[in-house]
Amino acid sequence: MANGGSFNVNIYEEDxxxxxxxxxxxxxxxxxxxxxxxxxxxxxxxxxxxxxxxKNSDTSDSESTxxxxxxxxxxxxxxxQRNNWSAATRRxxxxxxxxxxxxxxxxGMAVRETCALPTHQTSSRVSLHIPRxxxxxxxxxxxEEISTEDxxxxxxxxxxxxxxTNKEQLVSDLRGLSESEGLRKLRAMPLSLADKMEIRKHFxxxxxxxxxxxRNFPCRNLPCMYLSRMWRHCxxxxxxxxxxxxxxxxxxKLSGRYGTGVLSYFTFLRTLLFINLxxxxxxxxxLVLPQAIHPPPDSHGESFSWIxxxxxxxxxxxxxxxxxxxSNITIKTTSITxxxxxxxxxxxxxTITISFFIICIILVYSMSKSFGKxxxxxxxxxxxxxxxxxxxxxxxxxxxxxxLQSEKISTQLKEQLSELASREEERTLMQxxxxxxxxxxxxxxxxxxxxxxxxxxxxxSKTISKVLQNLDLLFMAAxxxxxxxxxxxIFNFCAWMEKHNSPCTRVYVSIFRNLLLKISLVIILCYHxxxxxxxxxxxxxxxCWENFVGQELYRLLLMDFIFTVLYTFLGEFVWxxxxxxxxxxxxxxxxxxxxxxxxxxxxxxxxxxxxLFAPLLPAVQIAKLFVxxxxxxxxxxxxxxxxxxxxxxxxxxxxxxxxLFFPSFLGAAVFVAYTVWKIKPxxxxxxxxxxxxxxxxxKLWAERMKDHxxxxxxxxxxxxxxxxxxIFLFMPSxxxxxxxxxxxxxxDGQRRIIRRLEKQIDDVSKT
Amino acid sequence: xxxxxxxxxxxxxxxxxxxxxxTKQEILLAHRRxxxxxxxxERNHPNPRVPMDAILTLTELKSNPFKKRICQVFSTSENRDxxxxxxxxxxxxxxxxxxxxxxxxxxxxxRIFDFDDDGTLDYGDLEKxxxxxTGETADTRLSSEEMRQLISNILxxxxxxxxxxxxxxxxxxxxxxxPDFVSSFKIVL
Numbered sequence: 001m002a003n004g005g006s007f008n009v010n011i012y013e014e015d016x017x018x019x020x021x022x023x024x025x026x027x028x029x030x031x032x033x034x035x036x037x038x039x040x041x042x043x044x045x046x047x048x049x050x051x052x053x054x055k056n057s058d059t060s061d062s063e064s065t066x067x068x069x070x071x072x073x074x075x076x077x078x079x080x081q082r083n084n085w086s087a088a089t090r091r092x093x094x095x096x097x098x099x100x101x102x103x104x105x106x107x108g109m110a111v112r113e114t115c116a117l118p119t120h121q122t123s124s125r126v127s128l129h130i131p132r133x134x135x136x137x138x139x140x141x142x143x144e145e146i147s148t149e150d151x152x153x154x155x156x157x158x159x160x161x162x163x164x165t166n167k168e169q170l171v172s173d174l175r176g177l178s179e180s181e182g183l184r185k186l187r188a189m190p191l192s193l194a195d196k197m198e199i200r201k202h203f204x205x206x207x208x209x210x211x212x213x214x215r216n217f218p219c220r221n222l223p224c225m226y227l228s229r230m231w232r233h234c235x236x237x238x239x240x241x242x243x244x245x246x247x248x249x250x251x252x253k254l255s256g257r258y259g260t261g262v263l264s265y266f267t268f269l270r271t272l273l274f275i276n277l278x279x280x281x282x283x284x285x286x287l288v289l290p291q292a293i294h295p296p297p298d299s300h301g302e303s304f305s306w307i308x309x310x311x312x313x314x315x316x317x318x319x320x321x322x323x324x325x326x327s328n329i330t331i332k333t334t335s336i337t338x339x340x341x342x343x344x345x346x347x348x349x350x351t352i353t354i355s356f357f358i359i360c361i362i363l364v365y366s367m368s369k370s371f372g373k374x375x376x377x378x379x380x381x382x383x384x385x386x387x388x389x390x391x392x393x394x395x396x397x398x399x400x401x402x403x404l405q406s407e408k409i410s411t412q413l414k415e416q417l418s419e420l421a422s423r424e425e426e427r428t429l430m431q432x433x434x435x436x437x438x439x440x441x442x443x444x445x446x447x448x449x450x451x452x453x454x455x456x457x458x459x460x461s462k463t464i465s466k467v468l469q470n471l472d473l474l475f476m477a478a479x480x481x482x483x484x485x486x487x488x489x490i491f492n493f494c495a496w497m498e499k500h501n502s503p504c505t506r507v508y509v510s511i512f513r514n515l516l517l518k519i520s521l522v523i524i525l526c527y528h529x530x531x532x533x534x535x536x537x538x539x540x541x542x543x544c545w546e547n548f549v550g551q552e553l554y555r556l557l558l559m560d561f562i563f564t565v566l567y568t569f570l571g572e573f574v575w576x577x578x579x580x581x582x583x584x585x586x587x588x589x590x591x592x593x594x595x596x597x598x599x600x601x602x603x604x605x606x607x608x609x610x611x612l613f614a615p616l617l618p619a620v621q622i623a624k625l626f627v628x629x630x631x632x633x634x635x636x637x638x639x640x641x642x643x644x645x646x647x648x649x650x651x652x653x654x655x656x657x658x659x660l661f662f663p664s665f666l667g668a669a670v671f672v673a674y675t676v677w678k679i680k681p682x683x684x685x686x687x688x689x690x691x692x693x694x695x696x697x698x699k700l701w702a703e704r705m706k707d708h709x710x711x712x713x714x715x716x717x718x719x720x721x722x723x724x725x726x727i728f729l730f731m732p733s734x735x736x737x738x739x740x741x742x743x744x745x746x747x748d749g750q751r752r753i754i755r756r757l758e759k760q761i762d763d764v765s766k767t
Numbered sequence: 768x769x770x771x772x773x774x775x776x777x778x779x780x781x782x783x784x785x786x787x788x789x790t791k792q793e794i795l796l797a798h799r800r801x802x803x804x805x806x807x808x809e810r811n812h813p814n815p816r817v818p819m820d821a822i823l824t825l826t827e828l829k830s831n832p833f834k835k836r837i838c839q840v841f842s843t844s845e846n847r848d849x850x851x852x853x854x855x856x857x858x859x860x861x862x863x864x865x866x867x868x869x870x871x872x873x874x875x876x877x878r879i880f881d882f883d884d885d886g887t888l889d890y891g892d893l894e895k896x897x898x899x900x901t902g903e904t905a906d907t908r909l910s911s912e913e914m915r916q917l918i919s920n921i922l923x924x925x926x927x928x929x930x931x932x933x934x935x936x937x938x939x940x941x942x943x944x945x946p947d948f949v950s951s952f953k954i955v956l
Contacts, residue, residue: 183785190862190874192843193854196786252955260950374946385921388893389876389938390945392833392900394863394954399830406832406902410909413901417913420920650946758927765928 246270250633256397258591258636259405261647263395265593265600266629268656272604273625275362279355279611280618286351287615288320290342296327310558311473312551321554323546323613324685328697345687345697349676352612356669363661370654384416391646404642412646442494446513449490453483454520461528477552477559480521484602485563487517488595503645507594511655514598519663522605525552526671534679544685550613554620557606561624564599568631572639588641596632597656600625601664608668612675787861788871796956797860800825801853817856819849827954832899836879863954872952873942877935887932893918 177185186196247270255263308314312321319325331342391409396402460476491513500506529549572589579585607621677695681688688694706713722728775798783794802810804821819838828834838849841859851859861867862875881888882895894914901907909917925933925941933941942948 187786187788188868188871190871192841193783193786193858193861194843197782200782200786260947383924383941383944384917385925385933385941386945388897388900388917388921389880389941390948390951393951394831394833395951397827397830402830402832403902403904406900406904407907410901410907413897413909413917414913417916417920421916648947649950761927762929765930 246273247629250629252395254633254636255395257401258640258642259393259396259401259647260649261593261643261652262591262636264649264653264656265591265596266633268597268653269600269625269629269632271366272600272660273622273629275359276604276607276618276622276625278362279359280616280622282355282358283351283611283615283618286347287326287344290331290347291326291344292320294329294331296325296329310555312554313473317547317551321614321616322550323615323687324544326615326687328687328689343701346701348615348687349694349698352615352672353676355611356608356672360665360669363657363665367654367657367661370650370657374650374654384413387412387416401642404644408644408646411644438498442498446491446494447516449487450513450517450520453487453517454524457483457521458524458528461525462532473551474555474559477555478563480525480556481559481563483521484518484560484599485567488514491517504648507647507652511594511598511659514595515659515663518598518602518605519667522602522609522667525556526609530671530675530679534675544682546613546682546686550610550617553606553610554614554617557603557610557617557620557624560599560603560606561628564628565631568635572635576639588639590643591636591640593643593647593652598659601656601660604660605664605668608665609671612672783857787857788864788866788868789857789861793860793864793956794857797857798853800956801856814852816844816850816852819851822849822851822856827956832902833879836882840875840878860954860956863952865953865955869943869949870939872949873939874935876942876948876952877938880938887934888938889932890918893921893933 183200186199189196191199247266251263251266254266304315308316316322317324326344326348328345331344387409391412393405396405457476457480460479464476488510491510494513495506495510498506498509500509529552533545533548575589579587579589603621603624607617610617675694677693679694680692681694683689688697691697691700702712702716706716775795780791780794783789784791787794789797801817804817804824805815809815819835819842822838823829823834828837831837835849837859838851839847841855841862842849842851843855844850862871877888878884880892880896882892883889888896897909897914897917901909922931922933925937927937927940928934
């Protein structure tokens with residue numbers, strides 16, 4: 001394809017006409033078919049490049065050189081005829097990720113081989129995405145890449161390049177980039193360290209360095225240069241997650257024995273710890289500390305008994321822990337606050353809502369990143385090649401775990417092979433009907449148990465209306481945690497009965513049932529608190545209903561922790577001793593990842609629900625997670641063995657983060673929003689006493705501030721305009737939907753291109 | 768640049784940091800573990816080379832079925848005996864590190880799985896690969912019929928140009944569909 005002007009053809013000889021090579025060695029692979037040399041011609045007026053590379057391998061020799069030189073002319077002719085893709089197609093194709101991969105790999109392969117030095121001329125202007133072709137020793141040709149830059153006129157390269165020319169090529173590529181970008185590209189090339197150091201020496205010769213600096217900074221003045229350098233540094237700086245050093249060595253030991261699945265549970269635990277830490281720091285700095293410095297006048301020291309740690313009554317109920325302690329004063333006494341008065345109710349409201357908002361953003365961001373990692377343009381199930389190539393976990397180092405891993409992979413492969421074979425067989429009607437009945441029975445049992453447990457909690461909450469003492473208060477929390485502990489056992493039994501076909505389905509079904517149980521229990525409790533206690537405000541139950549709800553949540557959290565300890569002790573330690581000594585089986589219990597992660601999510605939901613009524617609840621959760629990590633780790637090392645079932649870690653992690661966001665966080669946010677908006681705070685305690693709703697405090701504060709500060713009054717007016725006029729709701733939603741539609745179309749288009757390309761490759765290989 | 772007696776010079780440390788995906792602590796730890804593998808008199812050698820048997824005593828590699836292939840792939844020795852210098856060792860750790868890109872990992876995974884070093888994964892390579900994965904005991908090994916069926920399915924799925932082998936691009940195409948690859952292709956000292 002000629003684009004006007006004179007142009008030379010860049011031909012990278014990458015593979016051989018099989019005919020020519022047919023004679024050249026007995027070691028040729030008989031399966032190789034004849035392939036056309038992959039040559040791509042782009043002509044552009046102006047840039048001229050001509051390079052011809054021939055390949056010389058270590059073992060075979062002069063024959064190939066001569067044969068390749070012979071086929072050069074043939075290649076040239078063919079190349080002139082072949083590629084007539086338009087510039088637009090080339091641009092689209094070159095931006096596809098899988099095609100860029102060839103870019104660096106050919107460089108790596110090439111440099112490792114020694115070869116003869118052909119003549120060449122280096123190009124004057126080189127584009128960033130040099131099209132290359134990966135090529136291996138003997139023959140299979142691969143597809144060439146296409147450059148995106150409009151000045152580019154390089155052609156697909158032949159696989160094995162000469163060391164010298166390749167290095168010069170690489171140096172000239174890198175010369176077009178700035179220092180940090182060049183280093184980054186060099187780092188990502190699969191070359192040996194010695195080669196990289198040599199290239200770097202060329203790249204960073206003083207002359208080149210000046211050229212680089214002068215060419216690549218668009219602005220010449222100093223602050224602009226510093227800013228752009230800083231921006232580049234920030235972009236290429238190591239990711240923040242590598243600085244999370246907490247528990248790294250323990251997690252390495254765990255992954256060495258148990259693999260990536262179990263590791264994902266502990267990573268999830270660590271993430272929750274940091275989220276809670278963030279929440280705790282915000283509430284501590286803005287809410288707890290100011291109130292602690294100015295204690296309300298009516299608090300007085302009380303006797304302290306140890307039971308109160310569990311029940312949350314007595315001393316704790318009149319401490320910073322719970323809502324009732326906080327006063328509705330405005331602090332004006334210290335030197336700073338006499339200038340800017342610190343209003344505690346406003347601080348309370350804003351701290352909680354802004355913390356929720358920040359956590360929402362963090363969760364949405366990590367969810368979108370996770371989705372990006374695990375999303376596949378083509379959803380293919382039972383992919384054997386993926387299992388074979390990607391399933392070996394190199395992190396596992398202990399010999400028995402490696403043996404288990406081999407067993408796991410072998411079982412998985414055999415299962416998939418038999419599934420493929422049996423797909424052709426039809427199951428008889430009787431078998432299908434029986435399966436269906438079993439499924440219906442299992443679901444009926446599970447749903448019935450969930451329903452009855454929810455009913456039980458409902459009636460229990462209604463009957464406990466009188467003031468209870470001491471440990472009786474824990475009864476309700478114990479019942480809820482007990483249900484959470486026992487019912488999953490019933491679900492496991494149902495799952496065993498059902499014998500699902502694929503392990504994935506089994507995991508999803510069990511997660512769904514567990515989730516349903518926990519959601520229904522939490523909804524019943526929330527209804528009881530908001531619907532009954534808050535509305536009726538029965539002074540017999542509690543003078544301060546927010547305190548009551550806060551204490552209930554505190555007790556639930558604590559009981560959940562105690563029951564988890566019990567389960568770890570009984571379910572794992574005692575069960576292992578039992579099965580080894582009495583049943584005489586050598587199998588240790590398996591760590592149930594899904595169940596444990598759901599427990600973590602449940603605990604986190606309780607924390608988020610309770611933070612409005614007990615601002616120090618995140619601290620309790622942090623302590624609990626800390627202890628839980630060490631307890632679970634030790635129990636795992638002592639009592640459990642690695643699972644034999646495959647576990648798709650990335651998919652599951654995405655699912656868990658989604659579950660953390662969607663029912664857990666959003667549910668808590670809705671709960672808090674409803675409380676703040678609709679429920680009347682109690683009149684005897686707390687920072688919002690004597691108001692009709694917590695939101696009203698903000699309105700009053702805004703009214704007060706409006707007169708003092710211009711900006712705030714402007715904000716207030718803007719806020720009113722936003723909430724009153726519905727068009728402000730429709731416009732962003734419409735924009736959002738449009739964006740989603742656009743993305744869906746892009747993905748759809750990519751799918752179609754992939755299919756077309758595969759068909760094209762198929763056709764080419766057939767001719 | 769080689770390593771001096773027991774200390775890593777500062778310039779080479781920063782150079783290694785720039786050219787590999789390892790952090791400073793990881794490089795220093797690697798240096799320490801590498802010098803532990805050397806014998807007394809070799810430590811004063813400017814660029815010592817550790818034989819493959821010594822590398823295979825590392826706990827991270829000891830039981831790995833691909834340990835010999837890993838050493839051979841990263842070795843830059845002329846006689847291809849799998850011995851590693853410190854820089855080869857860093858290359859190894861860098862490819863298996865947390866921050867290495869998917870391209871690097873898939874490139875080296877391909878070379879590790881290419882048992883006969885011919886640049887493609889043909890039937891023999893795939894068979895050896897599956898045998899490494901499933902282990903040595905009799906009940907986990909696949910029968911020859913199952914092996915044949917498995918490899919023909921693999922070639923059906925991944926061999927796009929239908930030449931009977933899986934080349935690097937096709938391999939990387941399969942890998943790019945699996946989100947777990949990056950997290951499982953890791954070795955941390």
